[in-house]
Amino acid sequence: MTFSYKYERPALAVDCVVFGLDDDDLKVLLIRRDIEPFQGRWALPGGFVRMDETVDEAAKRELVEETGVGRVFLEQLYTFSALDRDPRERVVSVAYFALVNLSDHRVKAATDAREAAWFATSDLPALAFDHEIIVDKALERLRGKVRYQPVGFELLPPKFTLRMLQRLYEKVLEKALDKRNFRKKVLAMGLLEELDEVEQDVAHRAARLYRFDKKRYRELEKQGFDFEL
Amino acid sequence: MTFSYKYERPALAVDCVVFGLDDDDLKVLLIRRDIEPFQGRWALPGGFVRMDETVDEAAKRELVEETGVGRVFLEQLYTFSALDRDPRERVVSVAYFALVNLSDHRVKAATDAREAAWFATSDLPALAFDHEIIVDKALERLRGKVRYQPVGFELLPPKFTLRMLQRLYEKVLEKALDKRNFRKKVLAMGLLEELDEVEQDVAHRAARLYRFDKKRYRELEKQGFDFEL
DNA sequence: TCAAAAGTGTTAAAAATACACCCATGG
DNA sequence: CCATGGGTGTATTTTTAACACTTTTGA
Numbered sequence: 001m002t003f004s005y006k007y008e009r010p011a012l013a014v015d016c017v018v019f020g021l022d023d024d025d026l027k028v029l030l031i032r033r034d035i036e037p038f039q040g041r042w043a044l045p046g047g048f049v050r051m052d053e054t055v056d057e058a059a060k061r062e063l064v065e066e067t068g069v070g071r072v073f074l075e076q077l078y079t080f081s082a083l084d085r086d087p088r089e090r091v092v093s094v095a096y097f098a099l100v101n102l103s104d105h106r107v108k109a110a111t112d113a114r115e116a117a118w119f120a121t122s123d124l125p126a127l128a129f130d131h132e133i134i135v136d137k138a139l140e141r142l143r144g145k146v147r148y149q150p151v152g153f154e155l156l157p158p159k160f161t162l163r164m165l166q167r168l169y170e171k172v173l174e175k176a177l178d179k180r181n182f183r184k185k186v187l188a189m190g191l192l193e194e195l196d197e198v199e200q201d202v203a204h205r206a207a208r209l210y211r212f213d214k215k216r217y218r219e220l221e222k223q224g225f226d227f228e229l
Numbered sequence: 230m231t232f233s234y235k236y237e238r239p240a241l242a243v244d245c246v247v248f249g250l251d252d253d254d255l256k257v258l259l260i261r262r263d264i265e266p267f268q269g270r271w272a273l274p275g276g277f278v279r280m281d282e283t284v285d286e287a288a289k290r291e292l293v294e295e296t297g298v299g300r301v302f303l304e305q306l307y308t309f310s311a312l313d314r315d316p317r318e319r320v321v322s323v324a325y326f327a328l329v330n331l332s333d334h335r336v337k338a339a340t341d342a343r344e345a346a347w348f349a350t351s352d353l354p355a356l357a358f359d360h361e362i363i364v365d366k367a368l369e370r371l372r373g374k375v376r377y378q379p380v381g382f383e384l385l386p387p388k389f390t391l392r393m394l395q396r397l398y399e400k401v402l403e404k405a406l407d408k409r410n411f412r413k414k415v416l417a418m419g420l421l422e423e424l425d426e427v428e429q430d431v432a433h434r435a436a437r438l439y440r441f442d443k444k445r446y447r448e449l450e451k452q453g454f455d456f457e458l
Numbered sequence: 459t460c461a462a463a464a465g466t467g468t469t470a471a472a473a474a475t476a477c478a479c480c481c482a483t484g485g
Numbered sequence: 486c487c488a489t490g491g492g493t494g495t496a497t498t499t500t501t502a503a504c505a506c507t508t509t510t511g512a
Binding site: 002003004005006007008009010011012048049051052053054055056076078079081082083090092094 | 231232233234235236237238240241277278280281282283284285305308310311312319321323
Binding site: 162 | 463464465467
């Protein structure tokens with residue numbers, strides 16, 4: 001069966017830039033292509049948009065299908081449409097960027113049918129299509145966003161130490177931050193719930209755990225509060 | 230002649246939210262639809278993407294064709310893909326937002342073959358398709374952007390008074406600003422070139438004209454300078 | 459007892475805010 | 486001469502930046 005149109009149309013796809021943070025680096029989730037074009041190369045998870053789903057839904061679906069990653073922060077990034085971005089035919093792709101708590105997803109991605117792996121943003125392999133450009137755009141967006149929206153927390157487990165939070169900001173913004181000033185500022189916002197728990201299994205004094213108070217943030221937001229770090 | 234594909238594909242369109250500023254208000258450029266669906270309703274300028282152009286190019290082209298607006302600030306906004314956004318068939322639309330100096334374009338738009346007109350953002354008519362949602366998204370983006378990128382100048386003539394600049398920020402951000410503090414801050418950035426000219430034909434003391442120094446901005450930007458107002 | 463990171467305050471500089479009057483110009 | 490907006494400075498508060506030592510814990 002085929003579908004006929006009066007005018008020629010590009011194919012429509014989605015691609016997802018999934019960021020995760022581990023002890024060392026900010027990472028991106030890639031899958032290895034098992035078909036041409038770019039067979040064997042690493043690429044962003046993605047695929048074609050179906051007629052019964054929005055592009056948001058397509059991005060979510062592809063993410064689950066290809067990497068097992070579900071229930072994560074996912075936001076539309078940019079639409080890429082260079083005429084030759086796919087050698088087969090004209091494909092316009094709506095890119096998304098996602099933030100996940102890497103420790104939740106480390107295993108899944110590695111055990112999926114298709115080879116999937118995390119790569120440090122500072123050390124990416126050659127990518128298929130225009131995916132390097134897409135990753136660059138996503139990084140730029142993440143760096144801009146993290147400063148005035150509380151999206152960084154999506155990269156951490158629900159309970160985290162202030163040190164983990166600071167490292168996150170340092171990795172994303174690529175600059176060192178002063179510990180005391182950072183703690184002062186972040187606590188002054190009143191968005192962190194101080195828990196009666198400390199981290200486990202560390203070879204030194206255990207740090208207190210905190211939780212991001214989403215409810216409180218939404219309240220403050222309504223009152224015109226601007227997150228800023 | 231028709232084009233056949235193995236899988237069904239949505240049509241791909243672009244829509245442009247063109248902002249202009251006049252003495253009273255922030256305005257949006259709309260055109261009146263002369264065909265169904267939504268015949269007679271006001272809508273955003275836009276149209277279908279051709280196979281030999283990127284979506285950026287399509288947006289530029291449609292803007293010129295439908296409104297005569299060319300050489301303006303134009304930036305991709307968001308891609309809209311709700312299944313029922315067009316009653317005829319599935320159409321995915323990449324929205325753009327544009328900033329123009331309204332005094333340059335006031336006449337052109339009005340004399341074009343198709344009826345085009347500027348509407349205050351605070352008083353829009355009922356729009357075709359999901360165009361109200363698109364305008365809202367564009368407004369949100371403009372408000373966010375104007376504070377940390379020098380895009381506001383695109384809404385002014387090349388030579389402007391500080392009062393005009395302040396009014397721009399007040400209209401876009403929807404809040405009053407203190408005159409002295411505003412002038413201090415904006416001049417302290419060192420991005421305004423003070424001209425040896427004053428405004429003409431005003432019924433009171435004429436204000437000095439300034440020009441935005443784009444070259445200087447790009448230099449500072451390279452050195453890590455962040456515009457902020 | 460050592461290594462590693464947790465936790466904690468103060469001071470100085472810079473930036474943001476609040477605020478009011480005289481001046482120049484054209485009608 | 487009056488109405489309109491142009492142009493200007495200071496004091497206060499708030500925010501940011503710089504900076505170092507003691508404590509806790511597990512190995």
